[in-house]
Amino acid sequence: MQLSRSILLWMSENNFLKREIPKLKFVQKAIRKFMPGETEHDALNEAVNLLSEKIGITFTKLGENIIQISEAENVKNHYLDLIELIKKKNLNIELSIKLTQLGFDLSEEKCFAFCNELADSVKNKLGNTLFIDMEGSAYTQRTIDFYNKLKTTNENVGLCLQAYLYRTETDLKNLLQENTKIRLVKGAYREAKEIAFPKKIDVDENYLELSKVLLQSIKEKNSRVIFGTHDEILIEKIIKEGKYLNLSKVKLEFQMLYGIKNNYIRNLVKRGYKGSILIAYGNSWYAWYMRRLAERPANIWFVLKNIFK
């Protein structure tokens, strides 16, 4: 793993820095590159603009590893209110949640009840899908088990899988035996070389191999698949594979994070593919933001420039 990437990922987990860095004004300014603002209303305003360009939208409220179950209940209630608001505005917006923000570390039973309520509300009020993010590898098996259980009562749930883990090939094949909605990403956490490909080139190659399995599943089972990546070379290779399988363009969905290569998503939509943007909001942005810096350490220059602005 590149040194700068491992330092930034270590910083994302450090409790002292977690408390202190968000107080710095220049960092607060710099995060605007990746977030329209801290509130759901900021996210909604930006979503309306993007939806008018036929770009799909997913929302996620930032925060993870909460330490009191009451916080998880607040997050669940926040999402229930948000679903109501999205319905009232008649917008097609999906949600992606983090289990550790909904009490996964504290009570799996309560977390399950919260997610069940959210999936139900998403189905009845928005008629779309509730996605579950994938967090660090300590949670992988538990998240897959949780997802499989949630899926028995809620068809409209989707799961994120990470191409950097060696195990994902097997996980994907097992999950695809049932009709499963999958978002494939490369993976954003600090993982040991015993469980994850340490070299980027191998992660990229594995992503492409897993994409081929997913494309086949689109063809045979009409599966909903989201390719979550900003990697243009990879996207063009996936498009080429899709053409080879004779898949219609709208069956290929590419999703990026707000503020990163959004013009490329616009371009994909113009070319006839499905393109969507995941918008994050909320004030617990520290760990998430450090992972964004780790993905492209050159982003640090953008942070530093804000000191002089």
Ligand SMILES: Cc1cc2nc3c(=O)[nH]c(=O)nc-3n(C[C@H](O)[C@H](O)[C@H](O)COP(=O)(O)OP(=O)(O)OC[C@H]3O[C@@H](n4cnc5c(N)ncnc54)[C@H](O)[C@@H]3O)c2cc1C
């Ligand atoms: C929609 C979506 C959902 C995600 N959900 C999860 C999740 O649930 N769990 C998880 O572990 N990870 C998640 N991620 C993060 C993901 O795992 C990667 O860390 C991240 O997408 C960077 O990998 P990449 O595929 O963009 O490829 P890379 O090879 O890292 O990047 C390709 C190119 O994109 C640009 N780029 C990438 N990242 C950035 C950045 N931060 N800032 C500026 N430019 C950048 C650079 O030009 C780079 O050369 C998600 C990513 C996306 C897009």
